[in-house]
Amino acid sequence: xxxxxxxxxxxxxxxxxxxxxxxxxxxxxxxxxxxxxxxxxxxxxxxxxxxxxxxxxxxxxxxxxxxxxxxxxxxxxxxxxxxxxxxxxxxxxxxxxxxxxxxxxxxxxxxxxxxxxxxxxxxxxxxxxxxxxxxxxxxxxxxxxxxxxxxxxxxxxxxxxxxxxxxxxxxxxxxxxxxxxxxxxxxxxxxxxxxxxxxxxxxxxxxxxx
Amino acid sequence: xxxxxxxxxxxxxxxxxxxxxxxxxxxxxxxxxxxxxxxxxxxxxxxxxxxxxxxxxxxxxxxxxxxxxxxxxxxxxxxxxxxxxxxxxxxxxxxxxxxxxxxxxxxxxxxxxxxxxxxxxxxxxxxxxxxxxxxxxxxxxxxxxxxxxxxxxxxxxxxxxxxxxxxxxxxxxxxxxxxxxxxxxxxxxxxxxxxxxxxxxxxxxxxxxx
Numbered sequence: 001x002x003x004x005x006x007x008x009x010x011x012x013x014x015x016x017x018x019x020x021x022x023x024x025x026x027x028x029x030x031x032x033x034x035x036x037x038x039x040x041x042x043x044x045x046x047x048x049x050x051x052x053x054x055x056x057x058x059x060x061x062x063x064x065x066x067x068x069x070x071x072x073x074x075x076x077x078x079x080x081x082x083x084x085x086x087x088x089x090x091x092x093x094x095x096x097x098x099x100x101x102x103x104x105x106x107x108x109x110x111x112x113x114x115x116x117x118x119x120x121x122x123x124x125x126x127x128x129x130x131x132x133x134x135x136x137x138x139x140x141x142x143x144x145x146x147x148x149x150x151x152x153x154x155x156x157x158x159x160x161x162x163x164x165x166x167x168x169x170x171x172x173x174x175x176x177x178x179x180x181x182x183x184x185x186x187x188x189x190x191x192x193x194x195x196x197x198x199x200x201x202x203x204x205x206x207x208x209x210x
Numbered sequence: 211x212x213x214x215x216x217x218x219x220x221x222x223x224x225x226x227x228x229x230x231x232x233x234x235x236x237x238x239x240x241x242x243x244x245x246x247x248x249x250x251x252x253x254x255x256x257x258x259x260x261x262x263x264x265x266x267x268x269x270x271x272x273x274x275x276x277x278x279x280x281x282x283x284x285x286x287x288x289x290x291x292x293x294x295x296x297x298x299x300x301x302x303x304x305x306x307x308x309x310x311x312x313x314x315x316x317x318x319x320x321x322x323x324x325x326x327x328x329x330x331x332x333x334x335x336x337x338x339x340x341x342x343x344x345x346x347x348x349x350x351x352x353x354x355x356x357x358x359x360x361x362x363x364x365x366x367x368x369x370x371x372x373x374x375x376x377x378x379x380x381x382x383x384x385x386x387x388x389x390x391x392x393x394x395x396x397x398x399x400x401x402x403x404x405x406x407x408x409x410x411x412x413x414x415x416x417x418x419x420x
Contacts, residue, residue: 014231014387017257021224021360024255031256040250040260045234046241047227050250050258070386099388120388137392149388150231154361159394168407171397175411176280177224178309178330178359180398181391182347184369187381188390194381201385 001028001164004061004088006101007035007051008069008081013043014150015067015098022157022173023063026165034058036080044070055084060091063160068099068119068150070205082108094160096145098153100205105144106131114141119149120190121205151188154179211238211374214271214298216311217245217261218279218291223253224360225277225308232367232383233273236375244268246290254280265294270301273370278309278329278360280415292318304370306355308363310415315354316341324351329359330400331415361398364389 003023005016024031035041035051042048066085085108089095097105102118105111106129116131117139127133137148138156140163147156158179162170187193193201213233215226234241245251245261252258276295295318299305307315312328315321316339326341327349337343347358348366350373357366368389372380397403403411 012231013227017223017227020255020257021222024257033257045230046262047230047234047243048260048262050260052256052258137390138394149386151364151387151389151391155392155394162394167395171395171403172407172411174393174395174397175400175403175407176359176415177361178398179361179391179393180347180402181361181389181393182365183384183389183391184348184365184372185377185381185384187384188388190385192390193385197378197382197385201382205386 001062002030002032002060003063004032004034004058004065006064006066006081007033007041007049008078009041010069010071011041011043011067012069012099012150013045013047015101015153016065018151018153019065019096019098019157021177022154022161023065025173026161026169032058032061034084055080058088060088062093064088064092064095066097066101066104067153068097068101068103070100078104078107085110092143094143094145094164096147096156096160098147098156099149102126102131102146103129105146110144114144115139116141116144116146117148118146119205121149121202211272212240212242212270213273214242214244214268214275216274216276216291217243217251217259218288219251220279220281221251221253221277222279222309222360223255223257225311225363226275228361228363229275229306229308229367231387232364232371233275235383235386236371236379242268242271244294265290268298270298272303274298274302274305276307276311276314277363278307278311278313280310288314288317295320302353304353304355304374306357306366306370308357308366309359312336312341312356313339315356320354321356324354325349326351326354326356327358328356329415331359331412
């Protein structure tokens with residue numbers, strides 16, 4: 001089973017590495033990091049990742065994981081990524097996104113009229129791109145699974161492991177990554193964080209219309 | 211403020227990238243990925259990361275983050291890492307570990323007689339290396355902060371942001387990474403997972419005495 005983790009400059013690393021850690025150790029998987037070229041890609045805060053394959057070289061994958069970024073000014077700038085998504089999504093078994101990666105799926109036409117979720121700060125932007133936006137943390141619609149912001153990729157990937165390999169394998173994975181979260185604060189959603197903080201965070205998740 | 215994220219072959223990527231995402235966007239930080247050489251390092255399931263600096267070149271850091279791995283046969287094999295930890299820990303403001311990274315701190319003599327936590331499957335191994343092992347998810351003892359397995363690095367790093375930059379900054383970070391976890395199963399700790407699964411997972415977290 002081929003897993004394709006999409007790379008592009010300034011991607012939010014945890015969007016990608018949450019699902020990578022959950023999916024990458026499953027039986028009989030091959031992990032690909034796919035990008036425009038094989039040159040190393042620098043993520044949001046300086047992490048440098050080397051692609052293993054290019055968009056031109058990878059014609060299909062069983063699972064596609066598209067991370068988000070806080071620094072797209074316009075999702076349509078990401079034409080290389082969306083062109084690849086248009087090409088490979090029709091034969092993929094699962095097409096997934098984390099955080100604002102949903103806007104890349106939407107720009108590729110994959111979310112038109114479909115239920116989907118995204119980072120809370122860009123729900124309006126995603127709706128503007130044609131998706132039926134949900135506030136759920138993980139949304140599955142047929143072969144498309146979307147996750148809310150950043151850390152939600154872990155929940156999405158565990159859900160996906162359950163769908164592909166079954167509940168026991170997903171529980172085993174959860175146990176191995178000791179995913180019994182204890183956030184030290186209760187500010188992880190716009191409903192629980194202070195209102196002023198929500199407004200500031202919305203403006204800080206750069207460049208999206210809101 | 212210099213943040214040093216330690217790289218070595220087969221490290222568990224999420225151990226490192228959880229804290230990276232939480233700490234790497236704070237004000238006035240410089241993110242370093244430090245390894246034995248500047249050659250790319252391959253993590254557990256194929257992620258290839260390029261170091262930005264070598265152990266020889268980096269003499270100090272304000273925050274050190276040491277990830278774990280499922281594939282050390284003997285923590286003492288990691289002599290290059292532990293030698294660097296012995297050298298830089300005395301002048302670091304915070305020395306931290308995630309998952310079995312704690313065994314590297316212990317092998318460097320940093321945890322002797324100190325309270326610390328680790329991946330649930332290697333608690334006995336960590337105790338054997340001289341730490342006073344806790345089952346808590348995050349343990350702070352002076353300048354040393356340790357986290358339980360893999361995903362616990364996110365909780366640890368948010369705790370650390372609170373200690374360094376204050377509660378409001380930590381809450382803001384939690385909001386930006388939308389860390390309102392909803393695990394799809396309740397199997398993230400040995401207390402909640404099926405007993406047979408716990409035994410199998412213990413043997414799968416490779417090579418540690420248990």
